[in-house]
Amino acid sequence: MKPIDPLPARSMDIPALAATAGTGEPAPPPAGTPTVRLVPAAVVPDLPAGLTESVLSDEESEKAARFVHDRDRHTYVAGHLAVRLLLAARLGLPPREIGLLREACPGCGKPHGRPAVAPRHGLHFSLSHTRGLAVVALAGRPVGVDVETLPAEPAIEQLVDQFHPAETASVQALPPALRPQGFARVWVRKEAYLKGLGIGLGRPLDADDLTGDPPGWTIREIDLGGGYPGHRAALAVAAG
16 A cells, blocks of 8 residues: 555544534634544543533434443444534534434435535534544545454454455555554545445445545545554545
């Protein structure tokens, strides 16, 4: 693959942003580099009482309550808090009043494509979460983000041949100790791109060679900092 130019991401102070969300003037859509924020699930139990209920929609709160395991519930809550608070800060609206929907899937036309703001306001966003970490991206163009934990060897063996041949070769050329990192890099680039398209895994894994940038898109790995050595993340953003 081409040399990496990671996109830095910052952790997000949920209480501080919640204290000012919806109180400012609407801002223009973000230009240039997308905004990328990290929210570890571990922050959720320590949030001020009532904050989650004041930000999430009823539907999101009900879905969160259905999770059996605390870590899964906290990860979901962290990501959805981040989305609503970032949008509220941009739109100057109370976070619970922001309407979210799914666009039509470009493959089948059903409403499970890219998430979107209703009305859009020129904003695009994407959310991904896995095992205790949520990553949110906000941009003025279609965007997709993905974060994953490093896979075990059986998962690599099962899936690596389903990638585009160039991607498969890039993983198989690595020494065994580096294959989890190499596989995860391919996977997050692919997921981010497919989420940006709005089609997700409805598109075959071998349809695109993402060892470089596909036409009309830029894919960058996300620098998660030193606190997440077992994770990889990437962002795909449409050309302006």
